Amino acid sequence: VGAHVTEAQLAFDRRLVPLDWSADERRASFELTAPLCRTDGVLFGATALSAALMAFETVTQRPALWATVQFVATTAMGATIDLEISRMAEGRRSDQVQLTGRTGDQLLFTALGATATRSDGGIAGLGMTPPAVAPPEACERLGGAHRHQGRVGHQLISEFREATLLNPDPARPGHMAMWGRVLESATTTSAKLGFLADMVPIASCRAAGVDGAGSSIDNTLRIVGLEDTEWVLIELDGQVAAGGYGHGITHLWTPDGRLLATGSQSAKLFSIAEFMARQAG
């Protein structure tokens, strides 16, 4: 792996999704362990994004710039997921890459992406400002009960707290924020940001005034910089819900207002009430 990645970042990524690389360096696999699943024991979408970002960086030896993952099928805890990476174009400063994730013959997800060596003197500037929110210590953990009761799910290695907006804007009903952290570590990698960026569907429901979530159809993440921070401020904007599907965006910030990444997702939405009724029936 290239000089851009520190030993601490490599160690962080290995703990998050332990990829087992084959000799040809275009194939890797990992076991779908409990922390890489949703609480219902199937592949957590953000795991696929994290693994794709990690694989793209390893093969190209450049930091990730962007990745989109398309979710095609899911699989259950214990499965071995095989990644196959293709480099479609190699540029002087950036590479275009693709990846498939399969278990056996079943395609689970496909990812497209780019990695890029940033230039020191390149055009630089920030177009947005982070929201004012209460600090993590003052915010309540989401799904708090899972922590100690559940033995399956990303909450085994991550934590999310709803971050109260101090200046909510009535013109943005889908605007909300969370504090998130992974592995209780301050090391930041592209894969860590990917692991935190699967929360948009909740905000798309919020835009419609509904307490709900969604099944992600895709997950797109665009990396800005990898500033170390334990807590990441996950700003969410549910843009719209229409006909049962929703679109939305996310901005990931350091607590002191540096932009780490931006993302977007589409999802099939459901209300918590619908979800509970389905579980019961």
Place this chain on the structure above:
Amino acid sequence: VGAHVTEAQLAFDRRLVPLDWSADERRASFELTAPLCRTDGVLFGATALSAALMAFETVTQRPALWATVQFVATTAMGATIDLEISRMAEGRRSDQVQLTGRTGDQLLFTALGATATRSDGGIAGLGMTPPAVAPPEACERLGGAHRHQGRVGHQLISEFREATLLNPDPARPGHMAMWGRVLESATTTSAKLGFLADMVPIASCRAAGVDGAGSSIDNTLRIVGLEDTEWVLIELDGQVAAGGYGHGITHLWTPDGRLLATGSQSAKLFSIAEFMARQAG
């Protein structure tokens, strides 16, 4: 093509990118004519997105929900571009699709996407509000000189005007808007929205206080609804520029404030000054 597409929409799409379908219905091709190019005579990125959206809708007979196009290589006016579409998953309400665009053996672009039949009673709501802008008649055409002098480029069938923001927000330096139209027609299709959604890099430069543009690395579009309108309000937010690369988002609105689509892009940025120097030297 499914019942969701009207005759007017089919006719519009056929005029925009005349796809020639093969007998097996998984392959189509089109000629890269002058209006489907940039002014320098190579493939216009938005053409690839439009063609992908059209192809996804034709093969699945459902309206597009989302598409991401990865740009791998380009080609010159006159080339024949061959599309190959794969349906990866067929659901009750939505399909997951992929597509490649090649000229000869050369891969030009890959697209991932989904199409979805919307449900009438589904979760629905809007999370954002459109910006207040001057009407198209009061706004100046961008690249006005091209119209009559240039014989190559998308301006042969489209028009863009910078739409002055009436209430600019100093906290959003990358926030800007344009009016856009295609073929001087009020018919709206997914492909038309795709053709208008390649403007984000300009806003990413603006976020950095630079008058510039960029080479798109990808183009992601998420469709909300297909309301007929000649003029489309293209709201742009340059989110960030860092190390010479930029990320940004777009919202496409009808003039009366209905959301048609949202999008995002990453690009390699350059200033107009750099571009002129390169042309000269």
